[in-house]
Amino acid sequence: MSPNWILKLEKIVEDLALRRLAMKSLQTTLIHKVNFGRVISITLRQPLKNQYHWSTTMDMNQPTVGGLTVDVVKGVVSQAFLGKFTAVFPKLFKCQWKTYEGQKKFYANFSTDCNESNMSGRKFCVGGNWKMNGDQKSIADICKTLSSAPLDPNTEVVIGCPAIYLMYARNLLPCEVGLAGQNAYKVEKGAFTGEISPAMLKDIGADWVILGHSERRAIFKESDELIAEKAQHALDQGLKVIACIGETLEEREAGKTNEVVARQMCAYAQKIKDWQNVVVAYEPVWAIGTGKTATPDQAQEVHAFLRQWLSDNISKDVSASLRIQYGGSVTAANAKELAKKPDIDGFLVGGASLKPEFVEIINARQ
Numbered sequence: 001m002s003p004n005w006i007l008k009l010e011k012i013v014e015d016l017a018l019r020r021l022a023m024k025s026l027q028t029t030l031i032h033k034v035n036f037g038r039v040i041s042i043t044l045r046q047p048l049k050n051q052y053h054w055s056t057t058m059d060m061n062q063p064t065v066g067g068l069t070v071d072v073v074k075g076v077v078s079q080a081f082l083g084k085f086t087a088v089f090p091k092l093f094k095c096q097w098k099t100y101e102g103q104k105k106f107y108a109n110f111s112t113d114c115n116e117s118n119m120s121g122r123k124f125c126v127g128g129n130w131k132m133n134g135d136q137k138s139i140a141d142i143c144k145t146l147s148s149a150p151l152d153p154n155t156e157v158v159i160g161c162p163a164i165y166l167m168y169a170r171n172l173l174p175c176e177v178g179l180a181g182q183n184a185y186k187v188e189k190g191a192f193t194g195e196i197s198p199a200m201l202k203d204i205g206a207d208w209v210i211l212g213h214s215e216r217r218a219i220f221k222e223s224d225e226l227i228a229e230k231a232q233h234a235l236d237q238g239l240k241v242i243a244c245i246g247e248t249l250e251e252r253e254a255g256k257t258n259e260v261v262a263r264q265m266c267a268y269a270q271k272i273k274d275w276q277n278v279v280v281a282y283e284p285v286w287a288i289g290t291g292k293t294a295t296p297d298q299a300q301e302v303h304a305f306l307r308q309w310l311s312d313n314i315s316k317d318v319s320a321s322l323r324i325q326y327g328g329s330v331t332a333a334n335a336k337e338l339a340k341k342p343d344i345d346g347f348l349v350g351g352a353s354l355k356p357e358f359v360e361i362i363n364a365r366q
């Protein structure tokens, strides 16, 4: 039998589900059971307007929710319906489940430090780049998986969706998951048939854009300079940028890996004035879609080089705070080992982001 307070919360969630029928702008309630506890996630969403989300892991043995009583939760939920929802529950706490052998007991430690698992202070960031894949049905399936799975609150998740499905995906993804365009041009509007602009991405609810992907460089012949111009314009327009770099197999075999990534970084650095909203994705081209992942040591070596390059050429602060993702055949099977490396701050995932295993990749630091 569930404790009384859980029943109360279930009632709130049930109410939300009922009201949702009447108030179509508010979406989504869900409850999941996880291994040893219970994650309750309540999402109140007004698509494309203000989005509010609250979720936490709850200790079955405690009458509070991460230090917040059921009444507080209730209060916030009811305020939301009055249109007075001003409090966004911050991800202030993190729950660590520990098992003590023989006692069969689990303890929840709540912390105000979101990045406890990452001594660098850089929040782990996992991007799913769907590339030119998906249709309404398969996108709905992936979004359902992401909505119903317990995602590590200490990991920032961004989905790079084909442009035509961006709005569709925005309305189906959990609102704490960011949304990225896979490309955007370097000006706001004009006679550029077939292009989309950062302003358009922002307008439909995307907050990120992936730029400089090796497929855009190789197939669409985008130069370092054009990519950097696009990056600065996207930043000027208020988007966050995943700035891709990486060497080809030929370049690696010629011992030119560092030279190539430094050249690509230099081009970005000539345009980008503020790196705060930039994540760099190091993606060795030979590892993309090939099943040949860089070993954790190979990846770490380049990430450490990039960190040093940032320190020497931008600033120590940017070097310490900028997140560098690894991309190239990341799967649930190799993500945990890669994630242990000190300069790997996340992943940019292609193929595996279309599969349920993406959840395990997101949770690789757990």
Ligand SMILES: O=C[C@H](O)COP(=O)(O)O
Binding pocket: 129, 213, 283, 287, 288, 289, 290, 291, 327, 328, 329, 330, 348, 349, 350, 351, 352
């Ligand atoms: O943007 C993602 C990368 O191109 C990696 O793709 P992949 O995981 O299919 O190798």
